[in-house]
Amino acid sequence: MRRLVSFSGAVLAAYLALAAAAFWTAWRAPTGRWVGYGFDPILFIWSLRWLPFALAHGHDPFTSNYLNYPDGFNLMWNTSILFPAFVLSPITLLFGTVFSYNVLSTVALALSGWCAYFAFRRYARREAAAVGGLLYGFSSFMFGQAFNHPHLTIALFPPLVLLLLDEILVRQRGRVVIAGALLGVATGLQVLTGEELAAATALVAVLGVALLALLHRAELRSRLPYAARALALAAVVAVGIAAYPLSVQFTGPNRVSGPIQPTGFHVLDALEFVVPTHRQEVTFHSANHLGAKFTGQSEIDGYVGIPLLFLVAFVVARWRRDRLVRFAALLGAIVVLLSLGPRLHVAGHTFGAVRLPWVIPQRFPVLENILPARLALFLFLLLGLLLAVFVDRIRLPRLGLVAILAAVFVPLVPNLPYPSTASASPPFFESGAHELGDGSVTLVAPFAGVSGGTTRPMLWQEAADLRFRMPEGYVINRSSPFDPSSRNSTLFRRMARIQNGESVEPLTNSERSEMRCTLARLGVRTVIVGPMQVGGREMDRLFRDLLGDYATSIGGVGLWSDALVAARHGAGGCA
Incomplete structure (x- = not known):
């Protein structure tokens, strides 16, 4: 047990060091520069300061008229990262909001990868799980969103849901109260961190549960009682945490209706999985020219790379009868289809006649505000799982395995140095x-x-x-x-x-x-x-x-x- 704790701590330390190194341009002046660029980081920096300010001055933390006066705005309809802002309040007050934002951006990648590592430990040895967690926490999606969207890089929730649903639906070894309560707490806190990721995780989880039931129909009856009790408890706990904030969102002032972003724009291009764009360190002119044609340039997050695709294809072919591999591959294929949006896009061209599965969820409230391209996060979670399976089961000389992993990870290295922005005010x-x-x-x-x-x-x-x-x-x-x-x-x-x-x-x-x-x-x-x-x-x-x-x-x-x-x-x- 002590060795496991020591190894897990070393994994977290390695992830933190890697994230800090990637964001070194900001950490050279952590109170004067922030990770990334663009409009959005300032909204998150403002939100980090708003919560401790509101609590100290007796203001409602869920609504504010300090912006958009006199009408104000509803923070629950904005990406206000209320729970992370609460956790980081001491750092914000002691060292400043920009420093706090840099901590958030850095820790988000490391903790997301670490949670994936713990989830993958159920299926692979610790070293293999660490490799899978590395892929998830430092994927193209994560570095693409770290420019300006920390509410998406704080992606602890998806691997935690994978871990807890595995216990609730498959293993059923622990106490039902603990499993259900943990899932409920995680869900409630995710609502206060980022509702889009909460909704997207719920959507993928429902699809995953349906797929699991379809693949293992004979086991449904025996596992249903435990699962039903745990999920019911999870719902009660989640509602207990999120009920008031959600009531402010849907019945309070400045509530919003309809999709906030244009539908069908922020989607993955079918070529995006294999074409390295300007966001990658390893790319070339013709690829950049092609990538510039992709729609939704702010959401180019789906680059997987040909080496990783070949490796995953090998894993699926080699262990196709394995239940875990079959499940991860099928769910990954579903996620890919959904991430393409309601219409097929190839090299920036829209094929309007080709209707894709996203036409269904985009018609529902809440789900209509999920940007399909952001489902790439779940693809990398499943790819990380399959990579962990490969490292765990393959029998190769160590040098050969290192060479394969280098071929997988090198194409995913972001364009360095990673950008940062000066925060000076008059x-x-x-x-x-x-x-x-x-x-x-x-x-x-x-x-x-x-x-x-x-x-x-x-x-x-x-x-x-x-x-x-x-x-x-x-x-x-x-x-x-x-x-x-x-x-x-x-x-x-x-x-x-x-x-x-x-x-x-x-x-x-x-x-x-x-x-x-x-x-x-x-x-x-x-x-x-x-x-x-x-x-x-x-x-x-x-x-x-x-x-x-x-x-x-x-x-x-x-x-x-x-x-x-x-x-x-x-x-x-x-x-």
Whole structure:
């Protein structure tokens, strides 16, 4: 037992070291740079700060109007990673949110692989299980999502479900209460970590259970009583943990209906499994050119590589009569079909006449918000299991086995150095923005939202310890996914044009009056123009026109501190 614990600890340490090495560009300055790039990391950084802030100030952690004021938004409809934010709160408060985000990004890969290692230990020796866990935790999917989606790389839940369902449905050796309670706790906490992954895991689990029942019909009756009791208990425990958050989501303010993302876009191309794109270290020009044609470029996660495909084909052919191998291969094939989406895509071309199985789940509530491409995570879990079986059962000289594993893993190495992003905010915000009243409403330009092309103001707000509210934000709300509710106002449309580098004509009197009314309606007390890549002078000119030449230059920003008074005075009568 002591040797097993020692080996398991060594596996975790190795996974952590590998993840830290992969993300070394961020760890060289862990409070000043974060892992990855793009819009989304700032949303998660903001969420890591929101939870301890809300708990300390008596706010509801599941809803907030600190973004998208006054309407606010429902955190349960956003990828708010509430449970990880709670666990990481001490690190966030002691070392800062960016440091906490880097810890999350790094530990996510290591712990996901470690959970897969424990799941695979049921079917293979510890060394083989460690190899399988390595594939799962450091797959193309994981490195592809680590750019900006930690709610997907915190992927402990799928291997834990595999482990617990194996106990509940197959082995049935432990106490039913323990197995059921553990599954319920894992499910409830996953809902508070990432609902898309919870729903996707439930979908794949249901398909896996159905497949298992089909393959072993003769054993159903004898195993049903234990399984039914355990699953019923799991449901009760999961509901006990997640009932209130889900009630806020589906009956509370700013609830959302319908698919959030466009259907049929974020899918895997049929060639994606074998074509190395720019995200891989080992690639070539023609492959990159072909990969650029794949739909849903932000979700290119399915690269498996030809060596791994050949190895899996060998495992399936060599041990095709083995029940475990047969189950993993068939479920993997089902997952591949689902990940292709509702229509077949080949080299970026859509074959509309070829309807695929995803047309069924995309019609159901909740399931409609699963992006099919992200089911690749479950493919790598099953591939990791088959790889563990291979390493466990094959009899080869050690050097030969190492060569085979190198051929499998080298194509999966991500393009290095892995990107990271500087987190610097203007000194005004980093010093606490004390000129602003606590909880006051501040419009920050450039405004945060997808139409504005940036999320930086959310980072500045977090740097100021959430001292103020903003009528903007890259969040999902009832009015608009990833944009402020006021995005269609004359003011926000003009700001978006300026932020995106467009030339704008002079304001008319009616436009000027309408913009001032928008500021008054939103209760904006302060306007801040911060650093902008393009349009900074034009943005400053806009607010001088609206509010007068009373801006204060302080800490790298321009500040209008009496915006509400100026807006009301200049607006005249507002409807």
